[in-house]
Amino acid sequence: MVDAVTTATATDRTTAGRTAMATNFETFLSLLTAQLKNQDPLSPVDSNQFTSQLTQMSGVEQQLLTNDLLTSLLSAQQSGGLSGAANYIGKDTTAAWSAMKLDGGQATWSYELAADAATADLEVLDGGGRVVWSGPAPDRTEGTHDFTWDGKTSAGGQLADGGVYTLKVTAKTGADETIDSQTLIRGRITGVELYNGEPYLTVGNSILPLSTVIALQERATTTTPVGTA
Known part of the structure; x- marks a missing residue:
C-alpha cells in the first residue's frame, strides 16, 4: 500500500519527473559533446573533470531506469488491487x-x-448535506434493519432518479442517552472499479x-430437489 500519496498521483509524479530528467539528460549530452568538439587542443579537458562528468551522466541514466522500474511496480500494484x-x-x-x-x-439502506x-x-440527505426527508425508523429494536426510501421529500415532492443520497440514523434511550448506530449497505457485489488506485x-x-466492507459471505444458492421416477 502507498500511504502518503495515491498510486495514481505517484505515477503522475514519476512520469513528470522522468520527462524532466530525460530532457536534462539530453541537454547534458549535447553540452558535453559540444565541449569536447570545441576544446582547446593546447589545453584539453582535464581527465579527472571528464571522468566526473561521465559519472554524473551515468547517474542520471540510472535514475531514469529506476523511475521506469517504479512506474512498472505502481502499475502492477494497481492491477493486483483490481x-x-x-x-x-x-x-x-x-x-x-x-x-x-x-x-x-427508490433507494434502500440498512441501519444497525x-x-x-x-x-x-x-x-435522508442530498449531496449538499441538506435533509430532504426525515421520519421515524420502522424498527427500533437492537440489530440490523432495512429501510427503503421512495424518493419523496418531506414536503411530498418526488425527486428525480440519478441523485446520490445518504442516510443518517439517530437513536436514543428513554433517558435521552445516545445509542450507537450506523448506516450500512447490504447486497450482492456485481462489479469492481479502480478510483485513484483504490478498488471500489x-x-x-x-x-x-x-x-468499508465489514462482512462477506457466499451468496446462497437455491437448489431444486430432483424428483424420483
Whole structure:
C-alpha cells in the first residue's frame, strides 16, 4: 500500500519527473559533446573533470531506469488491487457506507442499532448535506434493519432518479442517552472499479470502497430437489 500519496498521483509524479530528467539528460549530452568538439587542443579537458562528468551522466541514466522500474511496480500494484477485488464479485456483502443512488424511484439502506431504542429517527440527505426527508425508523429494536426510501421529500415532492443520497440514523434511550448506530449497505457485489488506485465495489445502486466492507459471505444458492421416477 502507498500511504502518503495515491498510486495514481505517484505515477503522475514519476512520469513528470522522468520527462524532466530525460530532457536534462539530453541537454547534458549535447553540452558535453559540444565541449569536447570545441576544446582547446593546447589545453584539453582535464581527465579527472571528464571522468566526473561521465559519472554524473551515468547517474542520471540510472535514475531514469529506476523511475521506469517504479512506474512498472505502481502499475502492477494497481492491477493486483483490481484482480484481488474481482474475487468478491458474486458474494453478499455488508459495508459501513451510506451513499446510495436513487434509481427507479427508490433507494434502500440498512441501519444497525446497538440496543433497543425509545426513539430512532432517520434522515435522508442530498449531496449538499441538506435533509430532504426525515421520519421515524420502522424498527427500533437492537440489530440490523432495512429501510427503503421512495424518493419523496418531506414536503411530498418526488425527486428525480440519478441523485446520490445518504442516510443518517439517530437513536436514543428513554433517558435521552445516545445509542450507537450506523448506516450500512447490504447486497450482492456485481462489479469492481479502480478510483485513484483504490478498488471500489458495485453493490446495488451504490459504489463503495473495498475498505468499508465489514462482512462477506457466499451468496446462497437455491437448489431444486430432483424428483424420483
